[in-house]
Amino acid sequence: MDVIPYFLSGLILGSIYGLTTLGLSLIFGVLRVVNVAHGSFVMLGAYAAYFAFILWAWPPFATALLAFAIGALLGYLVYIGVIKPLNKAGELNVLVALFALGALIAEIARLLWGPDFVGYRWNIGSVEVAGLQIDISKLAGAVLALAIALSLDLLLRRTYFGRSIRAVVQDPVGAMVVGINVDRVFAASAAIGIAITTVGGVFLTLFIPVGINPYMGGPYTLIGFVIAVLGGLGSLLGAYTAGLLLGVIESLGFYAFSVAGFAEPSEMALFLEFALLLLVLLFKPTGLFKL
């Protein structure tokens, strides 16, 4: 067995991890709020991909646009309805409310769509890379995820709107006195952040052909935290890069643990990720990619 295919498929999965975490990282950077409902929005994106595919035969990349719109609307509502009114009462209140919201969304999903695992398969062929058959759909998903991450970074650097977001991240009071409508930046960041999270959920379905379920979000919230911490919370390209890294670690870990004969190699790979999180928190709490 060769390591390279595992490395490659780790990179491809990691690109999707990176994408789903961008939203978490953006929301934390701007609003200083940890979106503990993250996984539930990933789940909504996954269901959107599933229903659009089986009902209207939409390819997931078309659904991504719809998911972005739904996510943006939900993100805006979350800001107006939860984060803004509770922010003055303290961080813990927002955290608890978002946790409750995440659980509520999962329960509503269960009421509407049932508790069973569902899934779909979008097969558009495969290509051979370094001796490994890779689904074109997965490869395209990874490339698109990279493109989205880079465009978001460019948006933040090159546009007035993006600069206003960066200004709020660096000093909200300074942003206010130069004439930035900080409240609007907060609302827009929540909307874009959750929109991207939802799109991440759509892309994720390419990798989990039978893994869509109302409660699927939990692990992704955890993985999201690991990635965001690795990348340095609030650093977008850091989050994406950390996503790649985590995908590779997960994939290589799975390989190593299976070769070593462990009964549950994927569980062990997950253990490896959290061990890494612990180490980073202990020795480099600002993240691997932030000075």
Added chain:
Amino acid sequence: MALSLQQLSSGYGRLQVLFGISLEVPAKSIISLLGPNGAGKSTTLWTVMGVVRPWEGRILLEGTDATRVPPHRKVELGLALVPEGRRLFPEMTVEENLLMGAFTKRAREKVHDTLEFVYALFPRLRERRRQRAGTMSGGEQQMLAIARALMSRPKVLLIDEPSAGLAPKIVSDLFQTVKRLKEEMSVLLVEQNVAAALEISDYSYVLENGRIVLQGRPEELAANEHVKKAYLGV
């Protein structure tokens, strides 16, 4: 009148800080607001800017009521604040900070002219324009904070404690620059360094415990026994 405050009261939560302050800033003048730590000087500026909500009274900007106008709209109307602690964007370069200062639509249109104007006013900033703001000295950061506020092309500039933490020589250079601003705009200057502030002011107010206790022309205040004892150390 460029800016006038009428019986303005405000505070934080239930804590009242300002008790009915009235003051006037005529066009093209430097007005200083003096007083000890905790008197409410910064709170006055935050309230004028709209960051702290006014409880009572009115804020008039060029004769128009701006009491309830939020901060970002105030900047558009021609008010700019150089806040306490400077509040620069530390990860951005000097020039990026200045460009952020010209964020409002009104300022954006003339951003190149304004940039030339502030670079002429602070040549040091032109030399340092590629440097990250967070890595500059205190004096340079204060220059940048003032320059960033000027980028919005204000009619009234509010400056909070520009002398804080700076060496006397740097303070006097900075105050000479502030004095030159009078040709273009009005300045409301909050200072604890009373001697330096009186030198460049046209008129001054003394704030104690959230109330204006004294006001007058600089030479009058400098001759006042209370001011001499409490603020000038003579």
